Amino acid sequence: xxxxxxxxxxxxxxxxxxxxxxxxxxxxxxARFGEDKMAFVSSFGAESAVLxxxxxxxxxxxxxxxxxxxxxxxxxxxxxxxxxxxxxxxxVVRVSIDPITRKRIDPDQRLHQVNPDLCCHIRKVEVLDRxxxxxxxxxxxxKRYQDQMRAGVELLEFDSERDCFKVNxxxxxxxxxxxxxxxxxxLPRHPLIASGYSSIGCWPCTSPVKAGESVREGxxxxxxxxxxxxxxxxxxxxxxxx
Ligand code: SF4
Numbered sequence: 001x002x003x004x005x006x007x008x009x010x011x012x013x014x015x016x017x018x019x020x021x022x023x024x025x026x027x028x029x030x031a032r033f034g035e036d037k038m039a040f041v042s043s044f045g046a047e048s049a050v051l052x053x054x055x056x057x058x059x060x061x062x063x064x065x066x067x068x069x070x071x072x073x074x075x076x077x078x079x080x081x082x083x084x085x086x087x088x089x090x091x092v093v094r095v096s097i098d099p100i101t102r103k104r105i106d107p108d109q110r111l112h113q114v115n116p117d118l119c120c121h122i123r124k125v126e127v128l129d130r131x132x133x134x135x136x137x138x139x140x141x142x143k144r145y146q147d148q149m150r151a152g153v154e155l156l157e158f159d160s161e162r163d164c165f166k167v168n169x170x171x172x173x174x175x176x177x178x179x180x181x182x183x184x185x186x187l188p189r190h191p192l193i194a195s196g197y198s199s200i201g202c203w204p205c206t207s208p209v210k211a212g213e214s215v216r217e218g219x220x221x222x223x224x225x226x227x228x229x230x231x232x233x234x235x236x237x238x239x240x241x242x
Pocket of ligand 1: 069071112115116117119120121123124201202203204205228
């Protein structure tokens with residue numbers, strides 16, 4: 001349900017927090033909305049280590065949601081374990097589609113070939129919807145520089161579809177700043193970066209990028225699709241889902 005006053009609050013706090021560091025934005029958001037009522041959402045992808053490191057610097061016990069689509073690269077699974085161990089994260093919660101829905105809608109697991117929007121919807125969007133129920137907000141690692149769709153990302157937004165706030169503490173960060181953080185904190189890299197991947201999601205829908213391409217150009221290559229729907233919800237436009 002939409003709520004104009006919450007959109008206004010999000011805009012006001014985005015302005016108020018604009019001079020804060022990413023760590024301070026996170027601390028402010030957690031204080032405002034409640035540590036136990038907030039969750040970080042991570043794909044354990046190419047740049048995820050930065051947001052996870054910031055979370056761990058506040059508390060390794062903060063809740064981290066990892067959406068298990070069933071199509072992650074093996075390298076992503078190993079990297080997740082490496083980061084969890086390295087940062088000492090204690091509350092990484094893996095969430096996934098329920099088996100009955102998967103069997104009903106995608107029995108042969110080829111939906112991504114014929115209807116990737118629906119595949120993302122049942123494997124990511126609906127799963128996150130359920131995981132965020134009862135929470136006041138979530139934290140994402142979106143950055144404006146990543147592509148056109150994310151160019152307007154604010155520090156704090158009201159996610160009206162889920163009736164909760166979304167914090168984007170890295171909204172203003174550049175690729176150079178991300179790189180500087182990796183180096184400054186000695187964070188490990190996702191192993192696929194060395195093979196030319198700059199944004200890493202499910203293996204059927206992810207490819208390396210070439211010189212001159214934007215960071216997310218390897219996602220759903222050759223299709224009009226550029227987002228999975230977590231941030232620009234597709235919201236049941238396909239119909240017929242649980
Ligand atoms: S990224 Fe591809 S495989 Fe993963 S949920 Fe979306 S369509 Fe399915």
